Amino acid sequence: MLLENKNAVIYGGGGAIGGAVARAFAREGARVFLAGRTLEGLEEVAEGIRSAGGVAETAQVDALEETAVDEHANAVAASAGGIDISFNAISIRDVQLIPLVEMSREDFMSPILTGTSTHFLTARAAARHMIEQGSGVILTLSSSAVRAYVAGVHVGGFGIAGTAIEAPSRNCLRRS
Amino acid sequence: MCLRPEGMPESWEGVPTEGWSAPTAEIEAQMKARSLLGRVTTLADVGNAAVFLASDQAGATTGTVFNLTSGTVVD
Numbered sequence: 001m002l003l004e005n006k007n008a009v010i011y012g013g014g015g016a017i018g019g020a021v022a023r024a025f026a027r028e029g030a031r032v033f034l035a036g037r038t039l040e041g042l043e044e045v046a047e048g049i050r051s052a053g054g055v056a057e058t059a060q061v062d063a064l065e066e067t068a069v070d071e072h073a074n075a076v077a078a079s080a081g082g083i084d085i086s087f088n089a090i091s092i093r094d095v096q097l098i099p100l101v102e103m104s105r106e107d108f109m110s111p112i113l114t115g116t117s118t119h120f121l122t123a124r125a126a127a128r129h130m131i132e133q134g135s136g137v138i139l140t141l142s143s144s145a146v147r148a149y150v151a152g153v154h155v156g157g158f159g160i161a162g163t164a165i166e167a168p169s170r171n172c173l174r175r176s
Numbered sequence: 177m178c179l180r181p182e183g184m185p186e187s188w189e190g191v192p193t194e195g196w197s198a199p200t201a202e203i204e205a206q207m208k209a210r211s212l213l214g215r216v217t218t219l220a221d222v223g224n225a226a227v228f229l230a231s232d233q234a235g236a237t238t239g240t241v242f243n244l245t246s247g248t249v250v251d
Contacts, residue, residue: 002231016187024223169178
């Protein structure tokens with residue numbers, strides 16, 4: 001198993017991507033801490049992991065709320081002994097399928113503000129613990145929409161959100 | 177590090193799709209046709225890549241974007 005004795009926090013753990021990654025982490029021996037706005041979806045994923053012999057915990061956390069993110073990360077680090085992996089797969093409230101010339105500023109900015117905010121908050125919370133322990137991996141999530149600004153494809157601000165999430169993932173975050 | 181997947185038809189289950197540009201089966205076919213690998217990205221693809229990047233096997237890797245588009249986007 002590739003992730004034995006690792007503690008992994010997954011934001012949006014009840015969603016399709018978050019759930020799939022959580023199950024994969026658990027399959028490889030990681031203890032997974034599922035965080036999200038609705039406990040129901042988190043519990044469903046956690047139950048599946050537990051019934052397959054894995055270890056999963058859930059917590060209601062809005063990954064756009066600064067205090068909630070910090071407190072949850074601190075609680076996980078305190079109870080589990082650290083955070084080794086952080087992955088954020090929450091929905092970033094993108095508005096698509098509307099041509100840019102018809103799109104409102106609010107709809108355009110929605111995924112850009114949501115995506116950059118949440119990835120900043122969750123990465124920062126994890127990094128504080130990872131620096132302390134001297135190791136850790138932060139994974140962010142973008143999409144093919146970073147290259148989708150072509151005729152007939154209407155992704156609104158979703159592609160720019162991905163580009164803005166990718167930029168610090170390339171440049172600022174250090175693995176040690 | 178960042179994961180960059182293509183849209184995944186598997187993840188559209190239960191998602192309201194009435195305003196979409198085409199029926200989901202058609203969008204899936206278009207994505208397959210556009211991809212160099214002739215396939216769509218799956219949730220398992222993303223899980224496996226996340227496991228690898230999070231593991232010690234990727235010990236020399238940092239600060240990169242992991243392309244999981246099945247070749248719809250080429251760097």
